[in-house]
Amino acid sequence: KQEVTQIPAALSVPEGENLVLNCSFTDSAIYNLQWFRQDPGKGLTSLLLIQSSQREQTSGRLNASLDKSSGRSTLYIAASQPGDSATYLCACDSGTYKYIFGTGTRLKVLA
Amino acid sequence: EAQVTQNPRYLITVTGKKLTVTCSQNMNHEYMSWYRQDPGLGLRQIYYSMNVEVTDKGDVPEGYKVSRKEKRNFPLILESPSPNQTSLYFCASSIHTGAIQETQYFGPGTRLLVL
Numbered sequence: 001k002q003e004v005t006q007i008p009a010a011l012s013v014p015e016g017e018n019l020v021l022n023c024s025f026t027d028s029a030i031y032n033l034q035w036f037r038q039d040p041g042k043g044l045t046s047l048l049l050i051q052s053s054q055r056e057q058t059s060g061r062l063n064a065s066l067d068k069s070s071g072r073s074t075l076y077i078a079a080s081q082p083g084d085s086a087t088y089l090c091a092c093d094s095g096t097y098k099y100i101f102g103t104g105t106r107l108k109v110l111a
Numbered sequence: 112e113a114q115v116t117q118n119p120r121y122l123i124t125v126t127g128k129k130l131t132v133t134c135s136q137n138m139n140h141e142y143m144s145w146y147r148q149d150p151g152l153g154l155r156q157i158y159y160s161m162n163v164e165v166t167d168k169g170d171v172p173e174g175y176k177v178s179r180k181e182k183r184n185f186p187l188i189l190e191s192p193s194p195n196q197t198s199l200y201f202c203a204s205s206i207h208t209g210a211i212q213e214t215q216y217f218g219p220g221t222r223l224l225v226l
Contacts, residue, residue, distance in 0.1 A: 034214060043115075043201060043217040044154075089154070093212055097161060098169055099144070103153035 002027045002094050006102035013080055014110050021075040021105050023090035028068045031095040035064050035075050038087045038104070047088075048075070080109045113138050115218035117202050123224045124192055132187045132221050134202030142207035143185040144169070144215070145177065147198040154201065160185055161207060192225045199223075 003026045013019055023033070032051045036044040048057045048064040050073070056065040063076040073090055087104045094100070115136045124130055136143065144159040146169075156169030160179040174196055176188040185204075189196060200221045206213040 032212060036217075041220075043219045044203075044215075046214040046216070049214045091154075097142070097159055097167065097207070097212075099146075099154075099156055099215070100170075101146075101154040103151065 002030075002092055002100045004090060004092055004100050004102040006088075006090060006105050008105060009103065010106040010108075012108045012110065015080060015082060017080050017109075018076070018078050019080055019107075021077070021088050021107070023073040023075070023102055025071045025073075025092050025100075027092075027094060028071055029094060030068065030092045032093050033064075033066055033073050034091050034093075035062075035073075036089045036091065038089060040086075044089065077107075080107075082109050082111045085109050113216065115202055115204055115216050117200075117218040117221050119221060120219065121222050123226065125226050126193055127191050130189050130192060130223075132189075132200060132202075132223070134185045134187065134218060135183050136185075136202075136204040136216070137183065138204060138206075138216065139182065140204035140206055140216075141182070142212065142215075143179065143202065143204045145175070145185070145187050146201045146203065147171065147196075148201060148220075149198050157187070157200075192223075194225050197223060197225045 005024045035047045050066040061078040089104045091101045145157040146154045158177040160166040202218040203215040205215040
């Protein structure tokens with residue numbers, strides 16, 4: 001059964017730092033992996049979707065990579081800003097129409 | 112505006128009183144799904160639907176029912192709610208054609224308290 005882990009659970013960084021969030025999954029047979037952002041009391045907003053045939057996706061200051069063989073994905077945030085403060089979640093689709101989510105990394109960017 | 116809507120946003124009820132949480136999307140998406148989010152456990156999938164009249168269980172389906180009679184709507188039914196179903200519920204939808212699934216769009220969430 002697929003398990004998704006995100007470490008660390010919480011992270012606090014000063015504004016302007018480049019940072020990396022990690023997502024690990026146990027079953028490499030995934031169709032895609034998505035990164036989401038969740039603000040307190042709000043729903044999830046999709047950030048990046050990586051199909052299994054892709055190695056990375058970029059959107060603005062965000063870059064997500066996927067290494068299926070090692071069961072890892074990373075979300076790179078460049079030049080972090082206080083507005084980036086949120087919980088970041090990754091989710092794997094193993095092609096069975098079921099999504100397995102990690103428990104998230106709570107990020108705080110200090111001004 | 113493309114969106115997923117859920118109603119109600121907040122609900123307090125008592126054990127055993129049947130309730131329905133509605134979910135509607137205006138993007139003509141094939142795939143719809145329900146999740147619950149609990150502290151320390153993250154999001155867990157309850158049920159999903161690949162198209163009209165096609166539904167299947169996620170990881171935590173016990174105590175829930177769903178139906179998909181129209182493409183845009185995917186209601187979540189709790190026939191006899193219990194306190195362990197107190198949670199934050201999210202509905203999501205996405206394009207799903209063949210082996211390719213596009214990004215999921217999430218509703219704003221429904222916070223349910225069962226006394």
